[in-house]
Amino acid sequence: MIPNDPFLGTHYIGREEQKAVRKILKSKSLFRYHGPDLLYKTDEFEKNMAKYLNVKYVLACSNGAAAIKLACIANGIGPGDEVIMSPFTFIASASSVLSCGAVPKFVDVDDTMNIDPSKIEENISTRTKAILAIHMQGQPCDMKSIMKIAKKHNLIVIEDAAQAFGSEIDGKKTGTIGDVGAFSLQAGKTITCGEGGFIATNNRKIYQIAKMYHDNGGYRVGCDYPTWENGKTIYGENFKLTEIQSAIANEQLKKINKILNKQKKVYEYIVNNLDTDFYKLRPHIDNSILVHSNIAIEFSSQKECQQFIKYMNKFGIGFNIYCSNLINHFDTFKYKVSWHSSNFPYNVSNYEDKECPNTEDLFRRVAWFSLSASLKPKHLKFIVKKLEDFKNEF
Ligand SMILES: Cc1ncc(COP(=O)(O)O)c(C=O)c1O
Incomplete structure (x- = not known):
């Protein structure tokens, strides 16, 4: 693994x-x-x-x-x-x-x-x-x-x-x-x-x-x-x-600084060996320095994202979607669950169910992989190889 x-x-x-x-x-x-x-x-x-x-x-x-x-x-x-x-x-x-x-x-x-x-x-x-x-x-x-x-x-x-x-x-x-x-x-x-x-x-x-x-x-x-x-x-x-x-x-x-530099190195090793025409990385705003805690790849469809996840998981590389549901769909919000019979704070604040279609769509099409601080060069080489193999097979 x-x-x-x-x-x-x-x-x-x-x-x-x-x-x-x-x-x-x-x-x-x-x-x-x-x-x-x-x-x-x-x-x-x-x-x-x-x-x-x-x-x-x-x-x-x-x-x-x-x-x-x-x-x-x-x-x-x-x-x-x-x-x-x-x-x-x-x-x-x-x-x-x-x-x-x-x-x-x-x-x-x-x-x-x-x-x-x-x-x-x-x-x-x-x-x-x-x-x-x-x-x-x-x-x-x-x-x-x-x-x-x-x-x-x-x-x-x-x-x-x-x-x-x-x-x-x-x-x-x-x-x-x-x-x-x-x-x-x-x-x-x-x-x-x-x-x-x-x-x-x-x-x-x-x-x-x-x-x-x-x-x-x-x-x-x-x-x-x-x-x-x-x-x-x-x-x-x-x-x-x-x-x-x-x-x-x-x-x-x-x-x-040691922690941030190591994460950056790990991230850059993978990205520099990645075909970014095939793999669309999560975009970020200009003039920002990131904490490279993960790598996130966007696919054009949910199906393609799942195929990728399944393929990577077969080789022990734990890519996955970020979460199984967005928090606005949790019961806490959907059913306005409170600890108190007055239904505080929903009784005083007018909570409205809001659809967020872009979030809904994206979180199912983006595969995440946490870049553990314990990743070794041999692991990185293997990840890069499997990313290349997937690209060639699909
Ligand atoms: C975005 C975000 N906000 C708040 C928190 C809450 O932090 P804590 O777990 O220290 O209470 C977390 C924790 O995972 C988080 O990811």
């Missing part, structure tokens, strides 16, 4: 991460704000990440879904509001919006398989509060167009950069262009500490609200015990990251 996993940073977990974890355990200080010998690794991670992303504020949190929720909450998105997004994503992009009481408004993708900016305006209603730009599988959305539309209609822009940490557009890191970016440190992401996430913003108010919300809504100065008897306090939840997770994430961040 040819390695086929989404793990990038995971494969780089080594002595550095082990040493960092041992230090935290020795300190017996696992909570970011208190401990007998606190090493402030979460503070350090936030500072290092802000420097890497070139933003003023980074707030570490428990996962990427929490990061999206914090981004929404800090921008005052709530019951009755609509957030525009594409349905070609992981469920958390939309469920984080639901958890604020708002609903997603699904908008079609273009050939890049990210949201189609030309379809956004026709979907803006009086309820629309924000656009969630989801940078799918290492490729940035067309942020220039999205920002222009947002400015014209006075909308907030949140970037879901969970799958694209390390990518860039026009020299700016993805996730730092809109009002706030949400990132994930889950096992399948560019860098990881198993579970984890963070938000990045240049807006002090967004940062401060998110910081309080992620800390049970309390007002905390430094590492003091928070107060809930302060005009600034809000309702909140506990979305804090632990010192062990932060220590691992810090070590992973040091390896980011």
